[in-house]
Amino acid sequence: MTDNPRRPETMEETDVVDLLIAQHAMIRDMFDEVEQASPQERGPAFTRLVRLLAVHETAEEEIVHPYVRKAVEGGEAVVDDRLAEEREAKELLQQLEEAGPNAPGFLEKLALLRTAVTAHARSEERYEFAKLRTATGPAERRAMAAGLKAAEAIAPTHPHPGVESATKNLLVGTPIAIMDRVRDVIRQAMR
Known part of the structure; x- marks a missing residue:
């Protein structure tokens, strides 16, 4: 890692x-x-987690899922299942973010989110990534990695349930990402 x-x-x-x-x-x-x-450090740590989850999922939605839909046998069903999981996790993440890390029951709800995210990651690795590796060569996977990193660099930094497709991300993702990043700067300046 860097x-x-x-x-x-x-x-x-x-x-x-x-x-x-x-x-x-x-x-x-x-x-x-x-x-x-x-309790004093939970807020910044949670903010970092929110950002990571948001940019990671957006980039998968823009780069990986569309490719898997077209290039992998049964890809449509695999991606549809992953998108349903992503939306559920985004909704829970958004609820946690709105309530804040000091809200009653935060750690219990965070445990639910962790369970959902972990199950989703296992499903991606087993059903989507394994098939993606088989259906692509090293050059394709390198190009996709570069595209994924570029998408992450400009992705929204907060969850936006309902924006789980590449098309929606391309249409509304950039304005949302700009608003998210401005909001992040303002929050950081107010600390």
């Missing part, structure tokens, strides 16, 4: 499958960080 492991778009992996699996490990580590944080 010197900034919190930014998935700066990771060194050049194979899209390896990159996504490494990001799944990073997400698991960040859940640990939030759960183990003191």
